Amino acid sequence: MKIGICGAGTVGRGVTQILQDNHALITARTGKAIEVTVVASRSAPTDKIFKDIAYTADIVSVCRRDDVDVVVELIGGTTDAKVLIETALGAGKSVVTANKALIAEHGDALFALAAAHKVSLLYEAAVAGSIPIIKVIQESLAGNQVAWLAGIINGTANFILTEMAASGPTRTFDEVLQEAQALGYAEADPTFDIEGIDAAHKLTILSALAFDQPLSLPQVQIEGISSLDPVDFKFARELGFKIKHLGIARCQDGQLEMAVHPSFVPTTAILSQIDGVQNAVLVCGDAAGEILCTGAGAGAGPTGSAVVSDLIDLVQGTCSGGSLGGRSSALKPLPVRPVAEVASGYYLRIGVEDQPGVMSAVTSILARRTISLDKILQEDIAPNRSFIVLVTDPIQHGVITDAINELQEMPSVVAPVQSIRVFR
Amino acid sequence: MKIGICGAGTVGRGVTQILQDNHALITARTGKAIEVTVVASRSAPTDKIFKDIAYTADIVSVCRRDDVDVVVELIGGTTDAKVLIETALGAGKSVVTANKALIAEHGDALFALAAAHKVSLLYEAAVAGSIPIIKVIQESLAGNQVAWLAGIINGTANFILTEMAASGPTRTFDEVLQEAQALGYAEADPTFDIEGIDAAHKLTILSALAFDQPLSLPQVQIEGISSLDPVDFKFARELGFKIKHLGIARCQDGQLEMAVHPSFVPTTAILSQIDGVQNAVLVCGDAAGEILCTGAGAGAGPTGSAVVSDLIDLVQGTCSGGSLGGRSSALKPLPVRPVAEVASGYYLRIGVEDQPGVMSAVTSILARRTISLDKILQEDIAPNRSFIVLVTDPIQHGVITDAINELQEMPSVVAPVQSIRVFR
Numbered sequence: 108m109k110i111g112i113c114g115a116g117t118v119g120r121g122v123t124q125i126l127q128d129n130h131a132l133i134t135a136r137t138g139k140a141i142e143v144t145v146v147a148s149r150s151a152p153t154d155k156i157f158k159d160i161a162y163t164a165d166i167v168s169v170c171r172r173d174d175v176d177v178v179v180e181l182i183g184g185t186t187d188a189k190v191l192i193e194t195a196l197g198a199g200k201s202v203v204t205a206n207k208a209l210i211a212e213h214g215d216a217l218f219a220l221a222a223a224h225k226v227s228l229l230y231e232a233a234v235a236g237s238i239p240i241i242k243v244i245q246e247s248l249a250g251n252q253v254a255w256l257a258g259i260i261n262g263t264a265n266f267i268l269t270e271m272a273a274s275g276p277t278r279t280f281d282e283v284l285q286e287a288q289a290l291g292y293a294e295a296d297p298t299f300d301i302e303g304i305d306a307a308h309k310l311t312i313l314s315a316l317a318f319d320q321p322l323s324l325p326q327v328q329i330e331g332i333s334s335l336d337p338v339d340f341k342f343a344r345e346l347g348f349k350i351k352h353l354g355i356a357r358c359q360d361g362q363l364e365m366a367v368h369p370s371f372v373p374t375t376a377i378l379s380q381i382d383g384v385q386n387a388v389l390v391c392g393d394a395a396g397e398i399l400c401t402g403a404g405a406g407a408g409p410t411g412s413a414v415v416s417d418l419i420d421l422v423q424g425t426c427s428g429g430s431l432g433g434r435s436s437a438l439k440p441l442p443v444r445p446v447a448e449v450a451s452g453y454y455l456r457i458g459v460e461d462q463p464g465v466m467s468a469v470t471s472i473l474a475r476r477t478i479s480l481d482k483i484l485q486e487d488i489a490p491n492r493s494f495i496v497l498v499t500d501p502i503q504h505g506v507i508t509d510a511i512n513e514l515q516e517m518p519s520v521v522a523p524v525q526s527i528r529v530f531r
Numbered sequence: 532m533k534i535g536i537c538g539a540g541t542v543g544r545g546v547t548q549i550l551q552d553n554h555a556l557i558t559a560r561t562g563k564a565i566e567v568t569v570v571a572s573r574s575a576p577t578d579k580i581f582k583d584i585a586y587t588a589d590i591v592s593v594c595r596r597d598d599v600d601v602v603v604e605l606i607g608g609t610t611d612a613k614v615l616i617e618t619a620l621g622a623g624k625s626v627v628t629a630n631k632a633l634i635a636e637h638g639d640a641l642f643a644l645a646a647a648h649k650v651s652l653l654y655e656a657a658v659a660g661s662i663p664i665i666k667v668i669q670e671s672l673a674g675n676q677v678a679w680l681a682g683i684i685n686g687t688a689n690f691i692l693t694e695m696a697a698s699g700p701t702r703t704f705d706e707v708l709q710e711a712q713a714l715g716y717a718e719a720d721p722t723f724d725i726e727g728i729d730a731a732h733k734l735t736i737l738s739a740l741a742f743d744q745p746l747s748l749p750q751v752q753i754e755g756i757s758s759l760d761p762v763d764f765k766f767a768r769e770l771g772f773k774i775k776h777l778g779i780a781r782c783q784d785g786q787l788e789m790a791v792h793p794s795f796v797p798t799t800a801i802l803s804q805i806d807g808v809q810n811a812v813l814v815c816g817d818a819a820g821e822i823l824c825t826g827a828g829a830g831a832g833p834t835g836s837a838v839v840s841d842l843i844d845l846v847q848g849t850c851s852g853g854s855l856g857g858r859s860s861a862l863k864p865l866p867v868r869p870v871a872e873v874a875s876g877y878y879l880r881i882g883v884e885d886q887p888g889v890m891s892a893v894t895s896i897l898a899r900r901t902i903s904l905d906k907i908l909q910e911d912i913a914p915n916r917s918f919i920v921l922v923t924d925p926i927q928h929g930v931i932t933d934a935i936n937e938l939q940e941m942p943s944v945v946a947p948v949q950s951i952r953v954f955r
């Protein structure tokens with residue numbers, strides 16, 4: 108099988124390296140050879156692994172070459188990459204991509220195009236790097252009705268949260284973000300990662316697969332991590348939690364919920380142990396129960412490995428059509444649960460003036476809405492100032508929002524109320 | 532696709548239940564229906580899920596039925612099950628099995644038979660229940676050279692170790708084993724589970740897949756968990772470890788190591804967090820890095836889910852041949868590293884009489900063999916008696932064995948030296 112690599116960045120180099128280093132092994136395992144015949148990128152790659160491979164700056168021309176059976180799209184973005192993939196599929200060539208934004212935003216049309224041309228569009232590398240979560244949901248859990256899934260699916264955000272939780276915690280979000288940028292874990296413009304957009308792309312893909320849904324990025328509720336304060340990490344630790352940025356999707360009573368937000372995760376849950384740039388996805392199937400997979404979420408080798416696994420599925424002819432395959436146009440979208448009705452436990456941090464009766468006033472606002480409390484603590488922060496910290500039992504978002512609004516109106520509440528959802 | 536279920540025990544019921552409950556979902560996802568046409572077991576099943584399914588007590592007769600395309604072998608054991616699978620494959624029917632003992636002991640011949648008849652023999656359910664580790668290694672990591680893998684692959688043993696570590700730890704192995712038996716987590720004869728034989732079966736299968744090897748159960752070094760003492764759990768905790776029963780396989784410098792034994796796992800490693808009857812497998816590929824999958828290791832739903840995933844691969848025609856597929860006869864066995872040369876860190880617990888110079892004598896025995904120490908502690912256990920506890924850096928098994936033998940000869944060493952390997 109002859110492939111054209113479009114994009115000679117980190118992942119393009121990674122894929123080429125794996126196919127060269129493990130050529131004999133892959134050929135022995137599959138009975139067929141996978142050869143990179145051309146690399147396409149805007150400027151000629153200088154890396155020596157490309158030296159014996161034809162080069163072109165005309166990326167779309169790869170789709171017209173007779174010596175290319177499969178196009179690997181690693182240029183990123185949603186404009187040129189879309190044209191490239193459409194051209195390749197239209198030319199009857201299967202495509203492997205790592206492009207989560209493109210799949211999340213335009214996947215349904217692209218899958219339909221692939222089906223119309225009887226070729227495949229594979230994207231294992233688009234979600235969670237090395238972790239084979241697409242295959243696990245699409246194939247290993249194909250006999251299961253998935254109840255919910257939850258994942259740490261953005262390594263940049265997880266690195267920042269891990270650092271903020273460590274040693275103190277005293278460092279602010281901005282300090283840790285700068286460290287992440289210096290280390291190359293966060294981009295110069297980190298918005299996509301820290302505001303949850305990248306995670307929402309990935310959650311959209313996982314939800315579509317797990318719940319047999321069309322891709323529906325606009326339905327994902329998105330909340331980033333930039334409003335987290337060091338003191339939230341301190342209280343999380345005292346209360347037995349870690350703060351993780353989770354993508355969560357759930358199907359309950361025929362309604363779908365999809366959300367990306369910071370979460371208090373109990374330290375007894377494995378998800379809380381996933382630190383640094385690691386990713387993890389936990390899926391709950393009706394038969395299998397809970398399965399968790401964890402590994403590197405990015406990088407030349409890990410993401411390259413996922414691309415190569417798709418190439419091997421192609422060369423062996425073992426791609427499963429699956430729920431996001433050729434039938435995606437036939438999928439019926441489930442109704443989305445109104446945000447106000449989504450239930451969760453909540454951590455609330457309320458900055459108050461120390462006055463007689465303040466705790467009683469706070470708790471009575473909650474009690475009036477039958478919000479019951481799991482944990483409560485009060486801590487002085489300055490003369491005459493303290494935090495009241497509460498963890499509630501699960502309650503609908505609309506109810507807690509009303510309560511927070513009323514708390515915020517109290518004269519003795521002197522700072523914005525911080526609220527963070529609790530994972531289970 | 533019509534299937535015959537052979538064996539109406541826990542997993543047979545689980546598979547049938549999933550295929551009934553999720554029939555519409557599986558049909559929608561695969562575009563094809565999977566029907567159970569016959570159930571075969573020694574005595575007629577009374578469970579109502581079988582009431583509309585033909586029954587036969589003549590198990591092998593399932594292989595001759597025109598209304599059976601695929602035989603699901605869930606009778607267990609290595610005699611009748613072997614005849615059943617051979618007959619089915621010989622009759623040109625694919626087989627799905629959960630039988631790790633049979634695959635580990637006779638898999639090579641059975642895979643060759645399947646290849647000769649151009650049918651498939653699938654066994655995702657044979658290792659680690661719900662965890663799709665066969666597919667992950669065979670397909671997702673197919674582009675990787677696997678460096679090593681390590682797994683908690685026996686739920687009974689992990690339950691016992693988790694209980695021994697909890698609350699105290701003061702309970703003996705025998706007490707906890709009895710509890711496990713009362714809870715149904717351990718069998719009346721628990722030998723297979725607690726002596727590591729079941730784990731060795733599974734490790735044999737994983738190693739063959741990961742390292743493209745013929746199945747070689749006799750090469751696995753096996754050590755069970757019955758010699759562990761509560762005091763080892765106490766010291767493990769103090770030193771920052773948990774004790775887990777690991778199956779470990781490694782390929783280094785062209786030599787293969789395969790071993791099942793209790794291990795000190797640092798509490799910072801995710802494997803240490805896998806408790807109770809959960810299973811987990813950690814695989815390190817040269818490109819992907821470390822990937823860990825965890826989930827339920829047994830039970831009707833989890834193991835049934837794995838069987839159903841194989842059935843779905845069959846109905847979709849997406850079974851990968853993979854390294855243990857039709858080419859197993861062509862695989863060349865790697866040389867096995869002599870046990871004496873396998874390196875590991877070691878925990879040593881040495882019961883000594885308190886005498887001047889005993890610590891110096893112990894450490895000089897180690898120093899003479901250039902065994903360096905990572906941690907050391909001494910704890911009184913009775914008047915004039917104490918334990919010297921050491922954790923060494925990695926050292927060859929032959930060297931540590933000599934040192935232990937010399938320690939054992941010391942007049943002031945008053946009890947057998949306990950030694951447990953350290954994981955990394």
